[in-house]
Amino acid sequence: MDVRLVLCLLWALLATAHARPSSCYQSIPGASNAVRSCSSGADSCIAVQEVNTLGGVVNTGVLQLCTSSLISLEGDLDFEFGGGVYVRVHSKMCRETNCNTGEIKERSKISTVPNGGQCPSCFAPGSHRCLHNVTLHCQGAASQCVDVAGTLSEMGIDLKIPFAARGCATKDVAKIKAGDILLSGVFTYQITAIQLRPATRLETMDGF
Template sequence: MDVRLVLCLLWALLATASARPSSCYQSMPGESNAVTNCRSGADSCIAVQEVNTLGGVVQRGVFQSCTSSLISLEGDLDFEFAEGVYVRVHSEMCRETNCNTGEKRERPKISTVPNGGQCPSCYAPGSHRCLQNVTLHCQGAANHCVDVVGTLSENGVEIPFAARGCATQDVAKIKAGDILVSGIFIYRIKSIQLSPAPRPEIEDGF
């Protein structure tokens, strides 16, 4: 192979590996999006869509910004804490300028097909302890049990919470001490545990 071709290919690979956006879309809940220049520590653009029912009603929000891939998470970070009580977060990162476009794509519908797993469930806003547990039948891709304690804040107001329930595998990316900025709340994670949801044994009978 021609030496010049090898050098060109090597340069292209290095340029791709070090590519980073010069700017990204930025938006917070309740604000219109705008383009912002990224600082030197940011190597990606991020777009986070959240829908939750933690306040008793469906809340939706989008967060967009420059970010560092070393401290941000992507994937489907879904929690089901009780029947009708959930937090569903879809996060994507990209490395081209303004690639976290302002066009909000509709997230695929969440599967409600039972997967056979069961987990203890609760949601206790204002407390770091779950005082009761109810068995929750897991659905779709939420095939793990989660136990999480932390705080959530909105508009400068922060409250503690504790929760248990079913979750997706991507939740394993969340570690104690993480601060997660989503489309609605800022979550500060004090502790989190994730394990495969057990399936109850079915006894044969006549």
């Protein structure tokens, strides 16, 4: 292969690897939507969708902005805490200018088919500890048991509410570490402790 062609290909690969957007679409709850220039520390655009039932009602929201891939998480970060309480966050990053401008499509319906796993479950707002546990049968892609604690707050509001929870979660939740701040379309979650392990499999016997 011609040396000049090889050098051109290498340059293109390096340029792609270090590409960063000059601006991203910004949509933040409580603020006006617009295209914003990215700071030197931002190497990606991100779009985050959240649906949760914290507080006993369905809350939905979308967050779009410039971000750093070093501090932002991507994937399906889903938690099921039992009793109808859940937090489902879907996030996607891209590295082209204004690449998060497209219409945010409604997320596919979450599978409610039991996957054979079970976990202890609880949700304790206002506390750092779960005092009671109920067995939760995991569904769909939520094949892990999670034990998480931290605080949640609304963007632009200083009040932070402590919480502790246990339940079933998707494998992408393993990306979350203690000390992480998870920005989403509804709340900001500051994680102080998190543990993840495979869900306990239900024992089955033929003929019973």
